[in-house]
Amino acid sequence: MGFRGIIISIWSIIMQLFLLMVTSSSLRLGENEMNRQSLLAFKAEIMSDPLSILSSWNESLHFCQWQGIACSRRHQRVTVLDLRSSQLNGQLSPHIGNLSFLRTLNLQNNNFNNTIPQEIGRLFRLQQLRLGNNSFSGDIPFNISRCSNLQILRMDGNHLRGKLPIEIGSLSKLQVLGLRKNTLSGEIPPSFGNLSSLQVLDVPENNLRGGIPNVLGQLKSLTYLSLGENYFNGTIPPSIYNLSSITIISVLLNELHETLPPGLGHTIFPNLQEFYFGGNQFSGPIPNSISNASNLSVFSISFNEFTGKVPSLARLSNLYRLAFDSNNLGNDEEGDLDFITSLANIIAFANQLILICSQRTAVEAEILGYKHSRAGCFPVFEVCMSLCCERQWVFVIYSNAQYA
Numbered sequence: 001m002g003f004r005g006i007i008i009s010i011w012s013i014i015m016q017l018f019l020l021m022v023t024s025s026s027l028r029l030g031e032n033e034m035n036r037q038s039l040l041a042f043k044a045e046i047m048s049d050p051l052s053i054l055s056s057w058n059e060s061l062h063f064c065q066w067q068g069i070a071c072s073r074r075h076q077r078v079t080v081l082d083l084r085s086s087q088l089n090g091q092l093s094p095h096i097g098n099l100s101f102l103r104t105l106n107l108q109n110n111n112f113n114n115t116i117p118q119e120i121g122r123l124f125r126l127q128q129l130r131l132g133n134n135s136f137s138g139d140i141p142f143n144i145s146r147c148s149n150l151q152i153l154r155m156d157g158n159h160l161r162g163k164l165p166i167e168i169g170s171l172s173k174l175q176v177l178g179l180r181k182n183t184l185s186g187e188i189p190p191s192f193g194n195l196s197s198l199q200v201l202d203v204p205e206n207n208l209r210g211g212i213p214n215v216l217g218q219l220k221s222l223t224y225l226s227l228g229e230n231y232f233n234g235t236i237p238p239s240i241y242n243l244s245s246i247t248i249i250s251v252l253l254n255e256l257h258e259t260l261p262p263g264l265g266h267t268i269f270p271n272l273q274e275f276y277f278g279g280n281q282f283s284g285p286i287p288n289s290i291s292n293a294s295n296l297s298v299f300s301i302s303f304n305e306f307t308g309k310v311p312s313l314a315r316l317s318n319l320y321r322l323a324f325d326s327n328n329l330g331n332d333e334e335g336d337l338d339f340i341t342s343l344a345n346i347i348a349f350a351n352q353l354i355l356i357c358s359q360r361t362a363v364e365a366e367i368l369g370y371k372h373s374r375a376g377c378f379p380v381f382e383v384c385m386s387l388c389c390e391r392q393w394v395f396v397i398y399s400n401a402q403y404a
């Protein structure tokens with residue numbers, strides 16, 4: 001290649017660079033204009049805004065200055081749309097899917113209704129989607145699985161129905177899945193065993209049913225598992241008891257049965273803090289190992305079929321809530337109540353009376369269930385009385401019926 005050839009190729013490189021600059025800047029303008037149009041389309045679907053939150057969304061301000069918006073510094077693209085707790089009433093526009101640089105969408109605590117548009121699946125950079133406490137209805141859009149960077153997905157407290165989309169299982173970065181308090185039905189799909197980053201699975205107060213899938217035992221990062229107030233049946237799979245990171249577990253009010261595993265709170269769930277197994281058909285003894293669960297603060301197993309002697313709770317210095325009522329605990333022997341003296345925050349319960357020793361209101365009070373007859377419980381009553389007085393707590397007496 002001669003001198004001429006070099007000049008020509010340099011010239012052609014310069015021309016190409018120039019063209020690239022022209023097209024990329026017009027693309028940028030296009031992208032920005034699309035962001036603005038998408039936000040206006042979003043606003044157009046808001047029927048009522050009593051706090052005038054969206055009055056700043058006007059022509060005299062750049063959209064990056066509009067309330068609830070944050071943009072990327074360099075290219076001025078919308079990365080955050082956060083209008084939580086703004087009393088907004090309306091629908092979520094499908095144009096939301098055009099805000100392709102969005103990383104956080106937070107609309108929790110408003111009154112959005114109608115469905116969540118499938119277009120949400122176009123937000124492939126989205127990391128946080130928070131739509132809790134609205135009135136969204138319809139199904140969870142399965143396209144959400146295309147938001148492959150999603151870490152937090154919360155849609156608690158809406159009117160969502162239908163099944164849990166199988167596709168959610170492909171969200172390998174998902175850490176938090178919160179769908180509490182909807183009307184979701186069907187089973188937990190086996191694909192959820194692929195949610196390898198999941199730390200929080202929070203799906204209580206739905207109409208979910210079937211067995212708890214074995215594959216949830218693959219979720220090694222899981223610290224919080226809440227499946228309460230559904231229709232789960234069968235037993236807790238042994239793989240679940242293998243999850244050593246669990247700190248809080250609730251299967252409250254389901255149709256589960258079987259005994260609790262030996263080692264609970266010690267070798268099984270060694271980091272246990274809160275345990276809610278009430279309102280099922282669990283049976284057998286409370287494992288002695290619970291005495292070793294040094295971080296246990298809540299142990300709630302009311303309304304089951306537990307039997308036998310209650311282990312010592314003396315070492316559980318963090319325990320503040322204990323619910324044993326409506327079981328068959330105790331062997332009708334002298335030592336049955338030994339554990340009571342080991343408790344710091346003591347409450348007693350007899351067949352006809354529930355004695356509540358409370359720091360604040362009765363609602364917050366701790367209850368201890370016991371099948372002993374009223375007469376047989378008088379010594380307990382005294383223990384409780386004296387401990388209550390010692391701590392200057394309120395002492396309340398309810399009859400069983402009244403409490404129920």
Ligand SMILES: *[C@@H]1O[C@H](CO)[C@@H](O)[C@H](O)[C@H]1NC(C)=O
Nearest residue numbers: 054055056057058059060061
């Ligand atoms: C636009 O919003 C700003 C900030 O809320 C406000 O000061 C201004 O008066 C608004 N302009 C118009 C034309 O509404």
Ligand SMILES: *[C@@H]1O[C@H](CO)[C@@H](O)[C@H](O)[C@H]1NC(C)=O
Nearest residue numbers: 034037094095096097098119
């Ligand atoms: C934005 O999204 C809507 C609905 O998904 C679509 O109809 C429209 O063409 C998009 N706008 C632009 C400018 O691409």
Ligand SMILES: *[C@@H]1O[C@H](CO)[C@@H](O)[C@H](O)[C@H]1NC(C)=O
Nearest residue numbers: 047089090112113114115137
């Ligand atoms: C959503 O709320 C608006 C205003 O309250 C109401 O007019 C509309 O019918 C609701 N739509 C749905 C699908 O519930």
Ligand SMILES: *[C@@H]1O[C@H](CO)[C@@H](O)[C@H](O)[C@H]1NC(C)=O
Nearest residue numbers: 097118119120121122143146
């Ligand atoms: C939903 O995802 C499918 C592919 O999984 C795609 O074909 C479809 O266009 C998406 N729908 C919307 C509204 O983005």
Ligand SMILES: *[C@@H]1O[C@H](CO)[C@@H](O)[C@H](O)[C@H]1NC(C)=O
Nearest residue numbers: 108109131132133154156157
């Ligand atoms: C939803 O509302 C309840 C009750 O007001 C509140 O405790 C909860 O924190 C709210 N959830 C979200 C996600 O804001």
Ligand SMILES: *[C@@H]1O[C@H](CO)[C@@H](O)[C@H](O)[C@H]1NC(C)=O
Nearest residue numbers: 169170189190191192193194
């Ligand atoms: C889990 O992921 C693996 C690998 O991507 C895939 O082969 C498998 O089908 C998935 N399992 C389920 C139940 O979706």
Ligand SMILES: *[C@@H]1O[C@H](CO)[C@@H](O)[C@H](O)[C@H]1NC(C)=O
Nearest residue numbers: 209210211231232233234235
């Ligand atoms: C659990 O419930 C389903 C129906 O939801 C039923 O088909 C299944 O047999 C039940 N399993 C057990 C172990 O009771």
Ligand SMILES: *[C@@H]1O[C@H](CO)[C@@H](O)[C@H](O)[C@H]1NC(C)=O
Nearest residue numbers: 217237238239240241242243
């Ligand atoms: C529990 O974990 C151990 C070690 O990771 C493994 O060998 C065993 O198969 C697991 N048990 C169940 C029931 O998943």
Ligand SMILES: *[C@@H]1O[C@H](CO)[C@@H](O)[C@H](O)[C@H]1NC(C)=O
Nearest residue numbers: 270271272273293294295296
């Ligand atoms: C108990 O909790 C403390 C403080 O959160 C923590 O440092 C400790 O490792 C926990 N111990 C167990 C056995 O979980």
Ligand SMILES: *[C@@H]1O[C@H](CO)[C@@H](O)[C@H](O)[C@H]1NC(C)=O
Nearest residue numbers: 263266287288289290291292
């Ligand atoms: C409680 O912990 C101690 C010390 O690790 C251990 O020797 C004992 O066997 C444990 N008791 C139960 C019932 O797990």
